[in-house]
Amino acid sequence: MNSAVFSPNLLSGKHALVTGGTSGIGEAIARALAACGATVTVTGHRPASVSGWPATSDMNAALLDVRDDAAIRRLIAGFSRLDIVVNSAGLVERAQEYEPESFARVVDVNLNGSMRVAVAAHDLLAKQGGSIVNIASMLSFFGGAHAPAYSASKGGVVQLTKSLAIKYAPDNIRVNAIAPGWIATKFNQVVQDDKARYEAIKARTPMARWGRPDDIAGSAVFLCSGAAAFVTGVTLPVDGGYLAV
Numbered sequence: 001m002n003s004a005v006f007s008p009n010l011l012s013g014k015h016a017l018v019t020g021g022t023s024g025i026g027e028a029i030a031r032a033l034a035a036c037g038a039t040v041t042v043t044g045h046r047p048a049s050v051s052g053w054p055a056t057s058d059m060n061a062a063l064l065d066v067r068d069d070a071a072i073r074r075l076i077a078g079f080s081r082l083d084i085v086v087n088s089a090g091l092v093e094r095a096q097e098y099e100p101e102s103f104a105r106v107v108d109v110n111l112n113g114s115m116r117v118a119v120a121a122h123d124l125l126a127k128q129g130g131s132i133v134n135i136a137s138m139l140s141f142f143g144g145a146h147a148p149a150y151s152a153s154k155g156g157v158v159q160l161t162k163s164l165a166i167k168y169a170p171d172n173i174r175v176n177a178i179a180p181g182w183i184a185t186k187f188n189q190v191v192q193d194d195k196a197r198y199e200a201i202k203a204r205t206p207m208a209r210w211g212r213p214d215d216i217a218g219s220a221v222f223l224c225s226g227a228a229a230f231v232t233g234v235t236l237p238v239d240g241g242y243l244a245v
């Protein structure tokens with residue numbers, strides 16, 4: 001992370017929850033929020049994903065399955081305040097998603113999980129006015145034959161973001177989304193390992209490279225900060241121009 005672009009006082013005094021924040025895009029966002037002065041709770045759904053996160057003054061980790069509404073509510077009930085929620089927990093099962101059970105599982109994590117967290121966090125966010133950032137995808141805008149449930153769930157995230165933005169606006173809660181393009185993480189390692197496909201994606205991207213998790217972090221910080229005080233209901237593509245082609 002290029003910490004030089006983040007002000008250490010921008011989010012001072014604020015507490016952020018980042019689901020799926022122990023790796024990839026979620027981790028990059030969590031570390032950027034902490035670099036801006038926020039205290040951050042990250043979650044992961046596997047014990048191994050949270051065991052390597054020793055509690056510090058600005059970051060800690062908690063085990064959480066976003067399919068478990070009671071667990072979400074217990075976690076949030078333990079916070080004295082909450083200013084920022086980033087829904088980054090995600091699942092993709094690719095071709096397996098054509099099986100009904102797989103399809104339902106992916107949608108339950110990516111779409112229903114974001115809704116569960118947003119609803120559970122509402123009251124704390126409303127106390128001082130807060131921000132929710134959902135992680136959508138470029139597949140929110142076009143289909144993906146290789147991942148029908150992932151594509152459908154991320155399309156749903158965009159509409160959920162708009163709906164929550166309208167509903168929560170009177171409570172001074174802003175709700176936005178980020179739609180990452182092709183970002184080099186373990187999440188899509190199988191695509192990176194396909195050299196022909198990797199190069200084709202890079203060739204289509206006007207900025208002529210794959211993105212990095214840190215490329216998403218700056219946009220998340222902006223949407224969570226006072227700099228975006230009049231921004232709600234927006235889905236911001238961060239994709240190197242991929243969707244412009």
